[in-house]
Amino acid sequence: MIRLPRPAAWGQLRFGGRLGWARGAVGALFGVALAAVAGKLLPGTPQSPWIVAPVGASAVLVFAVPASPLAQPWSVLGGSMVAVLTGLAAGHLVGDQLTAVGLAVGMAIATMTLARCLHPPGGACAILGALAATNPASSAIGLLLPLLANLLGLVFAGWLYNNFTGHPWPHIPLQAPPMPKGTWAGTYERADLDAVLEDWDEVLDVAPEDLDALFRAVERRVLRRWEDDHK
Template identity: 90%
Template sequence: MFRLPRPAAWGQLRFGGRLGWARGAVGALFGVALAAVFGKIMPGAAQWPWIVAPVGASAVLVFAVPASPLAQPWSVLGGSMVAALTGLVIGHLVADPLTAAGLSVGMAIATMTLARCLHPPGGACAILGALAATSPTGSWSGLLLPLLVNVVALVFAGWLYNNFTGHPWPHIPAQAPPMPKGTWAGTYERADLDAVLEDWDEVLDVAPADLDALFRAVERRVLRRWEDDHK
């Protein structure tokens, strides 16, 4: 039977251990449900959507990869609202929905980056904003208010659930203990890591401090094995 090839990168993804996917799934269920409830009970809920679709994408980041710089509270809240507002502005300036949708996502990336709240679901929020602005029945409040209520509820759920399940959120980078003196381990400095990241010129979805702690932990493990082999 013909089967599609399995991308090699899939085997490299890890979501918090063997049951990390289950923790993320339960968290997303809790977060989206809470966002929906808040959307249902907010004043004027009968006139506006009680839940906005990009919240589902935000939930994947908040609960499946809570250590990601793109999944932190300010990224979720600020990125969603800044992008939606950008889309609304572009939509009012550009009457054509097709053009407005593309421009809104491009401008949303720029505004989110400047505000230090880059958040992938913000692209969807920007498109919703552009479509709402170019629609005869669309309104600013009809998008911004339900989105704000949903996102605030999701951020609260993320803070509650992630901290309860042992994943401090906002994420706190691991602090690597000092390496023993007089060995090869620990000879690289943080400046070396920063220089390599600068040379790569890529946006990695991991904080440099977490990368540094990971490298230090690998060094300690290799050093222990090296010491055992030379006893």
Template identity: 75%
Template sequence: MFRFPRPTAIGQLRFGGRLGWARGAIGALIGVALAAVFGLTVPDAYHWPWIVAPVGASAVLVFAVPASPLAQPWPVFGGNMLAALTGLVVGHVIGLPVLAAGISVGLAIAAMTYARCLHPPGGACAILGALAASSPGGGWMSLLLPLGLNLAALIGAGWLYNNLTGHAWPHIPVQAPPMPKGTWAGSYDRADLDAVLDEWDEVLDVNRQDLDSLFRAVERRVLRRWEDDLK
């Protein structure tokens, strides 16, 4: 009989233990519901959407992995809005949705990266912008206004819920305690960590300071085990 594999230790750490998924699921429910309520304040006469689909993807990041650099308030708001604006501009300039969609996503990634607000759901917002630009009545505010309202509500819910459930948001990196002198543990410098990250040349979805603190905590745990074994 097929059985689903058990979560790995890394998965448990990222999601806050065995019930971390429940905390994230409840938070996403609250956040998306509040975003929908805010979206419904848009007058029906304009025929604008009351909720924009990429907000659901943003909710997964905000509530399931609130420590991620991609899930912080500025990437959530700035990334989505900047990407949507990019899509609208490209859509109006090119006019061919099939071509505009791809160009919009590429330019949105560049814009979000330089604005320090890279956010994966922004790719979907860029496509929505490109499509909205070519649709009848696809004005700028038909996407930007409901999206802005949805995101404002989501960010407010994320700030309140995450902090009430023990996850500081915006995320505050853990400060690694100093290591005892005269031990091998903690012998590496942050310059070593930076050098390895430069050699890998990969974008990791973890804060550099959190990564350093994680390594320091593992080293301290190993050191305590060694000390216990010597007793």
């Protein structure tokens, strides 16, 4: 069971270090601006948006938590486009907006999972697709093209900014160095971690490779302290 910290402890959480929030904020400013420029350059009609709202949610993931499996390039681009197409299909299939929006999000979760591109803002993209399909005044192309342009601009900005600021993107899981022999440290195996994750039966927003590297880094730190205390 995963226990969340008590409400009083929320203010003590760290997001990527003391200034991680600033790095993410500047990145989002850059990313959304580039996404908006890409949308503005499209030769659209007055009814077509030049930026689609879910892109803002995608920017939060890309720049604030770039190591998240949900924030990787394929998740951002593939997840959003798969979801909006699923929403369009649901809208055309049902015809009723109230029914279509719920069906669209449910189908989008399934299709994104199967395509290995689960992306939370995809739920909003699915709703937009369902609404566009059930509104005679809306155009599917008028939604798809701006969304695609926005996403391409955002993904390019994410690749450029995250790598420039020391956060390789797409994320590369850390490789934990081997633990010293003859100590208690490193006695657990990766299979133990996988078994615990399977027992929990929860979807965690972190790659198992990163969890493994984190646990082994904690072990090394504890081992150094233990060795210092026993000199």
